[in-house]
Amino acid sequence: MRNLERVSVSDQDSIDQEMYIDLDDVSVDSLSGKRSRTHLTEVGDESDSSGSERGAKRSKRRNRGTSSSTSANRRRKSGISARERTLRRLESNERERMRMHSLNDAFEQLREVIPHVKMERKLSKIETLTLAKNYIMALTNVICEMRGEEQPYTFVDECGSNSGDSSPGQLELSGLEQAEEGESSPSSAHETNNNSLLHEDLERRI
DNA sequence: TAGGCCATCTGGTCCT
DNA sequence: AGGACCAGATGGCCTA
Helix, strand or coil, X not given: CCCEEEEEECCCCCCCEEEEEXXXXXXXXXXXXXXXXXXXXXXCCCCCCHHHHHHHHHHHXXXXXXXXXXXXXXXXXXXXXXXXXXXXXXXXXXXXXXXXXXXXXXXXXXHHHCCCCCCCCCCCHHHHHHHHHHHHHHHHHHHHHHCCCCCCCCCCCCHHHXXXXXXXXXXXXXXXXXXXXXXXXXXXXXXXXHHHHHHHHHHHHC
């Protein structure tokens, strides 16, 4: 299979015309090093039923900007070749990959500092953020308590209103008091344990 | 098999 | 002008 990538191409006669560029014909070895799992297709593989929908949504977004400065107009002004555009796109992809990797690294570091029960699977991103938020709120409460001030955050028992699934929303609502009660619905076991650990960690530090 | 989570691509917009 | 940031789209993997 040849290394093909669908790219958006515009020229003087057609705006945003899609065509396929043979990446083997473009020197990209020094860029990404590896190819993506997605958006690689063979010529003629246009049977994708979601293609038209995708195009419609894309164009909808395209029209969001001001009409006087469309990307097509800009591309026309730039007057760069399709090959050059492909190269720039690949460079942008690589930068975006690196950016997302650094973001994931930050998530990993955050996971390491949040007290939580070690699970066979790692915390998802939304779980990580939610636990971090709860942890910050709990720490803030501890600080205020030590100062003799009123605790700004209350952790309300929202168990009754939860449907019982393990959606991230439940994580957000679950609090320390809920954890203390040791509520044992199977689906909330992880969150409960995590918050218990959080509370224990706080007490240890006091 | 459906749904959740994720990585990646992509194009628009913002910022320097 | 070019890079960073962002959000939508897509497909793969995994689990209940």
